[in-house]
Amino acid sequence: MNTEKNIDTLMIQNNYVENITGAEALLNCIVAEGIETVFGYPGGAIMPIYDKLIDYNDKITHILTRHEQGAAHAAQAYAMVTGKPGVCFATSGPGATNLITGIANAFLDSVPVVFITAQVVSGLIGTDAFQETDILGVSMPVTKWNCQIKKAREIPDSLSKAFYIATSGRPGPVLIDITKDAQIEKLDFKYRKCNYIRSFNPNIPLHEKEIESAAILINHATRPLILAGHGVLISGAENELKVFAEKTGIPVAVTLLGLSAFPADHRLYAGLLGMHGNYAPNRLTNEADLIIAIGMRFDDRVTGNLKKYAPDARIIHIEIDEAEINKNVKVDIEINNDAREVLCHLIPLVKENSLGKWIREFRIHDKTEYDKVIKPEIKPVEGDIRMGEVVRIVSDLTKGEAIIVTDVGQNQMSAARYYRFRSPKTLVTSGGMGTMGFGLPASIGAKIGRPEMTVIAFLGDGGFQMTIQELGTILQYKVPVKIIILNNCFLGMVRQWQDMFFSKRYASTEMINPDFVTVAAGYKIPAKRVSERENLESSIKEMLDAEGPYLLEVIVEKEGIILPMVEPGASVSDVTLTY
């Protein structure tokens, strides 16, 4: 604590500078927050900031993406793998509106990103000036907080507030809109790290009574199940979760964004929840007598039909965002606090236990799923290459230790289902929003955030083309990401639904694609296409062994189906293994 204080003091002292411009002040704030990488795209209104970036190039690296949406996704991925806030710049008007998908994505997935948009000079605001847009109004529903700066002297306090809000409590994106004149205006700069806002208190007092009641329920349960979500990773509670699960013997199922919070090879790992999750945790949710939900929000993709969800279970909900408690599922014990803190207090109160009989039920279901779904998917003997086998080969070759980035759809579900995640924060995916086009720019942000890690992006041919221009960013900064295009010449997940629920009427889902290998060649990215099973593993090895970026296009089964599936409106216990 003391050292932390000293560093803070030092930082504050070093950050007193007289008579600098607003643009310099903004960059000083970013440096003071310990941010070294910014993603963005310049334009008219933000030019004063970009101009000063040149003077800061020893402290801040700016990554020029090819579209503002790409910058937003990259900044989000950077935040997800590093645990630090992402920072993203865009100009006024279209620059700012192009961020919106990325902001909304970060909002739904609770990722701290500070978005800085420029605004026309303050005198022109409200006059429909060139490249003016009411970005505060537009971003209001998808930001945790936003504000506009019209005076340079407001910059330090607003920025420190922005970083504090983005990273505290349930994290999320914030947006700061800075007028062009405020960027040019001079101020005497002094930075004070914000650690308190009276209308926002993320440090909730711990209610021991609720934790004690929870422990009683846990100690008496015979069929308990832990549902671990993104909150476990955000609060850094992976170890506590492991200790808690091992002491109580309770199986741990994870949500999509909770993947990598608990090692997939652990004896208590129950698998992925939700629409395309594993068979056992879905089936057994409805047989559990106690559900301990940690840092998750009972999304509809996880719960299926709410009326038939976990009918026999008492529910303990450990969640930092009070608005998520009792929102979708009525809970018996609400513990509105940080996951790690709660687990630390809960662990000493629970009894050591082993739930052999209950665990065996999971293994029986696992066996069923393996025989009916997993084995044919990862070890097919004939036919076209399947998405699952590609993912599993990558998983085995990287020993479950790479960072996996996905796009959205079948590629995402295959990666989530068949990659065996072993270390925390190794999955970057668009959960709540399901944003196609997320994968490629996100892989850039992830690699820049964790350069020592192997970063592999699983993309579909559809999503890849939504942000394909970011190959240019990879080219310019030589970002050594490994891109796997699982190409079925279809918008696979939509096609699956058309197949299952719309009498196979394939409305606008078939795609005539360019030659991706040639496209990659244009960007000077080594690339290869593979369509034969016997060449698959060697091609993947070649990709992993390559020094720099690499694109591997895998021609997969055209009409593959992701199973198991909890059909829309169905109960989780009606998860189907066949179609």
Added chain:
Amino acid sequence: MKQEFTISLFTEDHIGILNKITIILTRRQINIDSITASESAVKGVQLLTIVVRTDDEMVRKVVRQFEKLIDVLKVFVHSSEDIIYQEIALYKVSTKEILSGNLVDIIVRSYNGRFIEISPEYMVIEKTGHKQEILQLLHYLEPYGLLQFVRSGRVAITKQVKELNTYLKEMDEATRFKHEEIEAYN
């Protein structure tokens, strides 16, 4: 079951906060029956009083979403029994019509109306009370050539005022403590 709720929101005096609040109501498909905004007894703290009709469960969800907003200090929700509330209405009527009967007496004595402007052409009557009483006077005046009518939103005071005062005090103490801590840093 739907019922009437009065929501009191204490917020920082920041631009756009009303917008953020209405976005939440819009997303939940809740109509605003009435809304008033003014500075509260504490300087720099705004008080919004919003009346909505919805069910108990929904109002609780919405309140938690309000409290999640960064600039919202505290939210209280009350059913009509827990609060003392008033609305104000102004009625503009033709002087000729009003003077043709013994209406003035009835308006003042039975309806507790107050004449606040009298001119040869029209008179303006002010009445405070609950929505129902205000509407009763409206119906009464309608046959006599009502020229204009306007009714305010609700203002409300809770029966447990203490709760808020204590909260604001705690908040201020916490701020002071934090400020001292920050000062100590420098």
